[in-house]
Each structure stands twice: as C-alpha cells, then as structure tokens.
Amino acid sequence: MVGLDYVANAVVSGILIGSVYSLVGMGLALIWGIMDVINFAQGDFMMIGSFVTYWAFTLAGVDPLLSIPLSFLVTFALGVLTQRVVIERVLDAPMVSQITATFALLLMIRYGAEAAFGPYTRRISVPYADVIFRIGSVSLQLPRLVAFIVSLGVALAFYVFLKTTYTGVALRAVSQNRMAAYLMGINVRKMYWLAFGLGVGISAVGGTLVATFLPIYPEMGGFYALIAFIVVVFGGFGSVFGAYISGIIIGVTESVSALFISPSLKDVVAFLLFILIILVKPAGLFGTEQR
C-alpha cells in the first residue's frame, strides 16, 4: 500500500522536474511552430547548457544560477550560427533532408562533446544541494525548487515576450503566414535566426537547471529530447504554452507511476500517456487542428 504522503511527495517532485522538461519542450515547440523544422538536436543543445554551467562552476567557481545568462547566450549564439550555416539551407527542402540535417547536428554535438570531455558522468555539488524544506510531509530540495521557480519565470517572460512585444508578435506572424510577414516588412530570415537561437537557448536554461541536481554527461540529450518530443506532441504542436503545462503533467506522471512500478519503466508510462493522448486528442491538449 502506498501512503498518501508518498503520493504527495511524488506529485511535488514531478512538478519540479516537469518544469525543466517544459523548458526543453518549449524550445522544441518554438522552433517547430515557427519554422516547421523538427530539431532532433534539441536535447544536445540542452546538454551544451549543462556543460557551460559545469565548466563555469568547476573552472571559475561561478554559481550555477549565475551562469544561466551565460548558458543561454552561448547556446543562443550557437543556435543562430546553426540556423545560418545549416537549417537555413534546408528550410524549403523535403522533410527527409531536414531530419537528416538536424540528426547530423545531434551526432556532431553529442559525440563531439563526448570526444572533448570523455563519456563520464559529472556532478556539480552546489553548497545548497542538501538544503531541504518541509511543508507538512512534503519535502522540497532547494535546487529543485529553484529550478522550478526559474523555469516558471523564464516561461512567463517568454510568454510576455511573444504576446506583447513587436518582435514577439512578428515571430508569431512569421509562423502563420511567411509571405504576409515579408509584406509587412518583417525580415523573415532574421526572425528564423532569432527563433532557433531562442529555441535552443531556452532549452539550455533547462540544462543549467538540471545540472544543479542531476548528473550530466555528453549523451544526456537523448533522454531529454525524447521527453521534449512527448511534451510537444502532448501540448499541441507548436504551442509554447501547451508545452509548459504538458511538461509538468509528464513529470508528475513519471514520478507518481514510479511509486507503483519499477522506476526503470517510468518512460514507458510517459509513452503510454502519449499514445493515449494521440488516440483521444490527436491535436494535443492545447493544439488547434490547423496551424
């Protein structure tokens, strides 16, 4: 019999980890929604974020939370470069070419990192790693709580950016009608640079956040990319808001199910949920039928 306390704890820890999944998923959703490009290397850009944070901490003693802007900017710049050098050339190419291109990126980044850093698992031990708050019977690890708060802040900032700024509205316009965007004087090419940079940059923030409480390693992107895909399909293709909510739902599903079945099967549960949604609501929880 599983006690209610355990369930409450699992729900809370699911929300906390889910909020990181959300960030990775939001990045993927943004790129997907605006350019119709499926970025298989999304999880690997997140890994870059983790490693930026790791090296900043290890070499210069920079607190992981202070390295968030650095992690974002480095990955943003790499994203813009990737867009200019690779993605731009396959934007109007058949989907197979796009998939091949982003898959090649995945291999280059993942195994490039492995060649450079070795395949080892690394950890950052922040001084506040073991600080735990208790609310009733629910315990909260400080790094995870911080991750949740930061992720929520980033998601809100991003939402406000897309909703209220001229550039945010222009980005959404580009995603809905490229030709009309040209005619409104929007530099579509630049918007795509921005979209890819932001998309991978946001995921890298997720990478920084997990680095404070989970091991990091060059191949970590594989797991998070898988989650990100579930998040995006679950939340509705290209819906950034949907991605945030569904990341949390998937986090909770995973951690609650781990109480009842072997934790090694938690991904299976996420996938079952995914299949269920596909059957019941193919456009995703917050998706619209047409784009």
Add this chain to the structure above:
Amino acid sequence: MSLLEVRGVDVFYGDAQALWGVSFTVERGTITSVVGANGAGKTTIMKTISGLLIPKSGSVIFEGRDITREEPHRRVEMGIAHVPEGRQLFPRLTVMENLKAAAYTKRAREGFEDRLEEIFSLFPILRERRNQLAGTLSGGEQQMLAIARGLVLRPEILMLDEPSLGLAPKLVLMILRLVRKLKEEGYTILLVEQNVYQALKLSDMAYVLETGRIVKSGTGEELLRDEGVKRAYLGL
C-alpha cells in the same frame, strides 16, 4: 519623376514566362489600375514590385532608385505596401496583433498609435473586433483588416490586389468607395481589380494586361470608351 516606374520587366515562374517586357508608371497621388483576365499576370506585377518575385530582366524604379533586387522587407521600409490577393492575414493573431505585426518596421512604428486611431475611425468595426482572432472575421471584415494593415505600413504607394474579390455586391461598393477616399486623403494607389468597370471609373490611369503583355493604356475614361475594352471586359 514618377513615384514608381516599371521598365521592361520579364518575369518567369521556372521556365514559364509570365510577364513580357512590361512597362508602366504610377504617378504620385493617383489611382492607377491594371486590368485583365485571370492569369494575365496582374498579381505577378504586384509581386515583382513588392519583391516577392525578381525579374529576369528589366527594372523597378521607386522614387528614382533602382530597387529591382532589393529584399521585400527593405521595400516596405521605403514605403511600398502590398495588400495581397486573398487577404493573407495572420489567422490566429487577433485584429490588434495583426496591426501590430504590420508595425514591425521602424517606418511603421513611428506614430503607430496615432495612425491606429485614424484606421479605427476609417473602420470602426475593427475597433470593436480588436481582440478577436482574424481568422474568425467575416470576409468583408478580413478585407478591411488587410487594407488597414497596409495603411499601418505608412505607404508611399498602396498596392491593392483584388480587394473586392469574393465580397457581396454591397461590400464591393464599400471597398471601392474606400479606395477613392484613400486617394482623396493623398494616398497613391496601384489597383488590380476583376471588377473592370468600377476600377476604370475610379482610375486616373489604367493599363490592360493580356497574357503577360500590356496591350493598352490610357486614362480610365479613355479605356471605358474603348471598343476593344468594352467587348472583352465590360460585356457590352
């Protein structure tokens, strides 16, 4: 100097030539229209001017500057506004957001708030519907929004491609009255209309396009009296 001058442009879609040595001018403060059958190349002309298509030969001169190879967004910044056929709104942005998307350029952002007021007084219904998704507007309202978006761009030349297409007769007249009103307010308009009679009545200058070539030109009145035009387009 003419505001806009198109000089002998040849435009291709792949191997198929759509425009053959097309030349014409648009003078400041006038309504100029291009009339012709479906597939004659009217939309192609507009796309060549706004930069969506690049001619193989010939040139587009705007305010004395050769802009033939300029990118579309740079042309908008210069004051060329193209309201495309079929409205091409951003369907899942609200009315307000559609207008805001048009205010992206430096040119359009300057005085955007004031121009918004003018636009809303021209189209009161858009003010009412400002928080509604563009995709949910009626056909007439969508066309008004498309034109409004063009006005946000603060155009030196406003190109309207088939603004009355698919609208009920009453709305067609309303849109055409609006075009005249815009001219009175000082806008320069390049109009493509399938409603040839109405277009010619409005126009200071008009060009007849047949299979990618300009075959006739004259003032609106002249073309209205032209026997060939009467027979081919006016059903007289």
